[in-house]
Amino acid sequence: MPSLSKLPLSDPGVPDARSGFRFLLWLEIRQWRGQVAAAAWGTLHMAAVASFPAAVGMAVQSVVDRSGSRLALSGALMLLLGVLTALGDTMLHRTAVTNWISAAARVQQLLARKTVELGSVLTRQVAAGEVVAVSTGDVEKIGWFVEALARFTSALLATVGVSVALVVYEPALGVIVAASLPVLALAVLPLLPAATRRADLQREKAGRATELASDTVAGLRVLRGIGGEDLxxxxxxxxxxxxxxxxxxxxxxxxxxxxxQVVLPGLLLVAVAWDGARLALDGRISVGALVTVYGSVAFLLFPLRNFEEIAMAWSFSRPSAKRAARVLALSRESAGGGATDPDGTTEHAPALSAGIHPDEAGALVGELYDPASGLRVPAGLLTAVVCGDPDAAGVLADRLGGHSPDRAEGEPSALLGGRALDALPLAAARAAVLVQDKDPVLLSGTLAELLDVPSSGKVAADQALEAAQCADVLDALAQSAADPAGVAGDPMSARITERGRSLSGGQRQRLALARSLVTDPEVLVLDEPTSAVDAHTEARIARGLKELRAGRTTVVLTSSPLVLDRADLVVFVDEGTATSRGRHHDLLRIDPRYRAVVTRETEPDTGAEGPAGPETGAEGPAGPETAGPDARTPLEAMEESA
Incomplete structure (x- = not known):
């Protein structure tokens, strides 16, 4: 018998998502033990209930015949049947509900695994509201069908068994019952298509309402700001x-x-009672036989309800299974090629020949290249990217992470060492490239829990906190703690409120940066990581970031001169295209558009040299002597004043 203690499943399996029917069949096969157990207990329950009319008929006939021994025997038989009925019903309910929950949990695990596998690609192929509807209402309907099928099996066996028994026991009435049952069972079939269409329409409208609600909640703050909440x-x-x-x-x-389902069986019961009473008055059947036949026909109303239920369950679960199968059949776009394994991953063997090579830890490294903009990020350097359009920075960061939901069909994804990130196994892509957006989310919990993330293990939490300049953040957390003395002794036990609401924007940014630094990915993409901190702190963060990430590929999308001055390489992306690259001071001198963005000039200096080409500046990153031996950079001046 299945056990709920095994949930969640260690391996939900590889579903057959070619169609809704195949998916339901796959679920039934995966849970065949539980289904057989439920059908067996259901058959015992049905057989015990179906035998009651015979025991009651025996008791009535024993009273007519004045036989005390047979009356006692019939009473003992009814007691035994009562015990079997209670046992069968209890175990049937237990196994059926377990099958329902197990099937629903299996589908939810499959959907969760697919969501993680696809990442942001999922919302590019199916609406977020659709995913929510599938993982909630549709999962319940699929589980309902799996649970109802076992009970329907026992009901079908009981119906056939009682019909055969009636034909053998009392042919005159049994033939009427046996001939009427197929009509009763199939009478609802003409009504099912219309019922299914109406149910599908209800579900479609519910999905749209769910999607509208999720979008409204996601943009509630903006809606309140513009007064669109009521709309x-x-x-x-x-x-x-x-x-x-x-x-x-x-x-x-x-x-x-x-x-x-109520009227037609009721008419059959009336017809059997009428004909049976006439036969009893004529002396052709005994009173006990009449009671037995009437009770058996009345019992058949019970399993016939399961016929209605399985029809409803099939009508509801079929489109639900179809939608679930459609989501489970989605796969990550492989712009760079690569065959997909049954578990949803992609073959990794061609990675070495594609220019990606494992380092001593087995991680994937290589040059990061964005075909859409022409941006090339050399491996192992701190590269700053300045975008002429601030809104384009977030889109570029998403592309560099290989999970841009707005990427058009057929548009190539970012390449790591010549291999498309979409073609890499999801775990490898996420371990290789980490993107921190402008508004990172801090979950509630202790600081230790915040920094307990998958990592290489090479960067300790205190190193990351120091590089991100989080000393004052720890002080703020200690002061707001219920036990400041305890937190002062162990800063990692300091608690962070939901989304870090008790902290300032700059403090939240620095904690998020520390979390990213602890992860220590091969490629770290930071989108405006210091936009909410003061200049002195920003200068120290730039220095700590470069020191801690030495030898690792780091991309910072920013226009801050303090960060740009620390970068090994600066790339200017104007109107979606990487137009120039070099050191910060070189680009200030030779590229007026770059200078206008970084210095916030309203009018570019027309006396400067024209914009540089794609390879402006030295062949590689310029050395620190580019600005002259006696020149002080803005960063050095800031550090001295600090």
């Missing part, structure tokens, strides 16, 4: 009313199906 609330209210109307419309059809 979107009215839109959601309208969408929810459409869902309600569709649900009522669907419920009417299902209530009609339920009515048919």
């Amino acid at each position: 979107f609330l009215d839109r959601y209210r309208h969408a929810s009313q459409q869902v309600r109307t569709a649900a009522v419309h669907s419920a009417r059809m299902w209530s009609l199906i339920s009515a048919v």
Whole structure:
């Protein structure tokens, strides 16, 4: 028998996502032990209940015949049947619910694994609201069908068994029952297509309402700022009313199906009672036989309800399984080639020949290249990227991480050592390139929990905190703690509120930077990591970042002169294209557009030399003597004043 203690499953398996039917069949096969157990207990329950009319008929006939021994025997038989009924019903419920929960948990694990595998590519292929609807309502409907199928199997066996027994026991009435049952079972089939269409419409409208709600919540702060909260609330209210109307419309059809399942068996019961009473009056059957046949027909109303339930479960679960299979069949776009394994990963063998080579730790390293902009980031250097359009910096950072949701179909992804990041196994891509966006999220918990992230183990937490200049952050956390003395003794036990709301923007930025530094990826992409800190702190962060990330590839998207001055290489991206590269002071001197962006000039100096080409400056990163031996950089001046 299946056990819920094994959840979550260590391996949910590789689903057959070619169609909804194949996916449901795959689920049934994966849980065949639980299904067989539920069907067995259900058959025991049904057989015990179906045998009660025979025991009652025996008791009635023993009273007519004045036989005390048979009356006692029938009483003992009813007691035994009562025990078997209770046992079968209890175990059936237990195994059926376990099958339901296990199937739902398996599907949710598959969807979670697929979401992690695809990353932001998922929302490029399917709406976020659709994913939410599949992982909630659709999962329950799929689990319902898996659970209902075992009970339907036991109901079918009981119905066939009782029909055969009636034909053998009392042919005159048994033939009527056996001939009527197929009609009763199939009477609802003409109504199912309309019911399914209405259910699909309800689900579609519910998915749209869910997507609208998720989008509204995500942009609630912006909506309040522009006064659009009431507008979107009215839109959601309208969408929810459409869902309600569709649900009522669907419920009417299902209530009609339920009515048919009550009326037709009721007519059969009346016909059997009428004909049986006539046969009993004629003396052709005994009173006990009449009671047995009537009770057996009344029992058949019970398993026939399972026929209605399986029809409803199939109608609801079939489109749900189809949608789940469509999500599970998605795969990461392999712009750089590479065959996909059944587990959703991509073959890694060609990586070495593609220019990516493992270092001593086995990690993937190489030049990072963005085909869309022409940006090339040499391995092992601190490269600063200045974008003429500030909004383009975030898009570029996403592309460099290989998970840009807005990348057009067929557009190549960023390449690491000549291999598309989309073609790498997800774990390898995420371990190789880490992107920290402008507004990183801090989860609630202790500082130790915040910094407990997958990492190379080469950068300690205190080193990362020191490089990110988090000393004052630790003091602020200690002062706000319930036990400041305890936190002062162990700063890592300091608690961070949800999203770090008790900290300033600059403090949150520095903690997020420390978390990224602890991870120590081969390529670290930072999007404006110091935009909310003061100049003195920014200068020290730039120095600490370069020292701690020595030998690692680091990309900083920024226009801060203090950070640019520390960079080994600066690349200027104007209108989506990398137009010039070199050291910060060289670009200030020879590229007026770069100077306008960095110094915030309103008018570029027309007396300067024209913009440099794609390889402006020295062949490699210029040395520190570029500005002259006696010249002091803005960073050095800032450090002296500090």
